Amino acid sequence: MLLLYNLGLRIYVFLIYIASFFNNKAKLWLKGxxxxxxxxxxxxxxxxxxxxxxxxxxxxxxxxxxxxxxxxxxxxxxxxxxxxxxxxxxxxxxxxxxxxxxxxxxxxxxxxxxxxxxxxxxxxxxxxxxxxxxxxxxxxxxxxxxxxxxxxxxxxxxxxxxxxxxxxxxxxxxxxxxxxxxxxxxxxxxxxxxxDTRFDRVWANAQAPKPFPLIEEFTKGSKVFIAGSTWPEDEELLVQLIKTHPDWKFVIAPHEIKEDKISKLISLLPSNSAMRYSDVSNLKSQISDLKIIVIDNIGMLSSLYQYGQVAYIGGGFGVGIHNILEAAAFGLPAIFGPNYKKFKEARDLVSLELAVSINNAAELKNTFSYLTNDDRLKSISQKIKDYVKENTGATGMILEYLDNY
Missing domain, CATH: 3.40.50.11720 (3-Deoxy-D-manno-octulosonic-acid transferase, N-terminal domain)
Known part of the structure; x- marks a missing residue:
């Protein structure tokens, strides 16, 4: 069995080598x-x-x-x-x-x-x-x-x-x-x-999130939908939702921020209503006039959720959803695609009716309408925060044990 394990690793490296000719991530894997x-x-x-x-x-x-x-x-x-x-x-x-x-x-x-x-x-x-x-x-x-x-x-x-x-x-x-x-x-x-130590991580972040003045100005006085780590399959659905809810503002943070990916997403959005985050600081008119900001850098998402009321978590139409807890720590109910079963926290929140899995644009529209009822949203938000807080404590337990070594 060990022989097969060793052989499998070498086959894997060979495949990475082949992929490195057209895939930058594979190239970095080898070079590093x-x-x-x-x-x-x-x-x-x-x-x-x-x-x-x-x-x-x-x-x-x-x-x-x-x-x-x-x-x-x-x-x-x-x-x-x-x-x-x-x-x-x-x-x-x-x-x-x-x-x-x-x-x-x-x-x-x-x-x-x-x-x-x-x-x-x-x-x-x-x-x-x-x-x-x-x-x-x-x-x-x-x-x-x-x-x-x-x-x-x-x-x-x-x-x-x-x-x-x-x-x-x-x-x-x-x-x-x-x-x-x-x-x-x-x-x-x-x-x-x-x-899960992630609960400690996201809870601590939510108590003192990094501020983003431009995003704060953009969202001031508005209802805000935050879409995090989205893929093209997610974005196709979000574009339809955006077009039917002009009274909401949207922040979209794609999982991939390559120029071609960002440009394609911008082209799908309603004309003259969206802007890249990197261009927002050069905006001559009021930022508050914008309807959509597309985040084109890495490192903001975990604190962006502080400005939202509802979240969409990407990846659920691929291999699996991305981090749902970053949004949950701020009390945002999350919507995501069908591939979430590997993630305990997602299963928990769905079973508690504090998050919703959707399969298509119609379900996204209906779920959005359901979650954004003001009284329901306020009640759900507090329950989500309580869920995250109740699950903190893993870090202290682990560190206490490690200290014995």
Whole structure:
């Protein structure tokens, strides 16, 4: 099985190489892993994140650890360019790298260089050789905000190698009882239900969000719909909604902000009613006269929700929705496409009737009308905030446990 695992990784790299000729993300993935010179440490704490979303999820624990253990060097690794390229200069780390390909030699070389005394992986990412090497060197390994589902390879008859990986983990902090039960069914009992650290992250952000004066001026005195991390499939529906609700203002933050993507979106919107955020500061007339602002940069979305009443979360017509909790922390009821079942918080909010999944433009229109009833919106908003607040606390629990190591 290990032979097949190693072969699979090499096939994956070959496919990335082919893709790199026409895909910039694949090109960055390869370039970032070539000729890496690792800084050597006498000891360090190693935090690994698959991508930017996992970084944001693990950030409360990372920041808390940094504060409590300022004398310990912190090394961060990312699997994906979307995490590394945006957070490679984070002040929370002494060194940031792409995670080298999971081979036995790479694992030994990397771990010998950084000399970790603790390793923390957030939510996903299980790499056999890295886990094995940490285990051989008696380095405690923790998985935080873990989430498990019955259809994962760990629980299949052919998942023996992946179950062995789980056996190298010192302790799991999982999001829910279902994940704990699944692990216990395969005889893994070193598990605590801590919840999801993202709740701590978004709640803290909502208490002191970053202000955006231009957006504040644009939204002043208006009802505002915030659409976050949208894809073209989402935007096609939103364009129809915008045309039928001229009394609302809309802020759209696309997931991809390449020039061609932004230009196409602008072209679909009602003429002379939309503007890119980067151009708003040059607007000669009153910003309040605009109806739509399209965000063409990264880093604003988590605080943009403070200016809205209702949110649309993109990705639900693709592989899955993006971060719904950023909007929920501000009390915004969320609308999203049908692919949300992988996300516990989305399932929770739908079951509580505090969020709605839609399949088409007609359902979006009806849901929007339902949610924007003033009395209903006020009641829902408070319930959503209560849901987020009640689920905070994972960070403190995890940090207290890590302090023992």
């Amino acid at each position: 892993r070539s000729n890496i010179q690792y800084q050597k440490f006498d000891k360090s704490a190693w935090f690994h994140f698959a991508s930017l979303g996992e970084f944001e999820q693990g950030l409360p624990v990372l920041a808390g650890f940094r504060s409590a253990h300022s004398g310990t060097a912190i090394v961060i690794t990312f699997f994906s360019p979307s995490g590394y390229e945006i957070r490679k200069n984070t002040p929370l780390a002494d060194a940031v790298y792409y995670l080298p390909l999971d081979t036995a030699a790479n694992a030994r070389h990397f771990i010998d260089a950084i000399q970790p005394t603790i390793a923390v992986f957030t939510k996903y990412e299980y790499w056999y050789h890295y886990f094995y090497e940490l285990n051989q060197k008696n380095v405690p390994l923790f998985v935080i905000s873990g989430i498990f589902r019955p259809n994962q390879v760990f629980f299949k008859w052919y998942g023996d190698l992946y179950r062995r990986m789980l056996g190298f983990v010192t302790h799991f902090f999982v999001q829910d009882e279902n994940s704990k039960n699944l692990l216990q069914n395969i005889h893994i009992t070193n598990v605590s239900v801590s919840g």
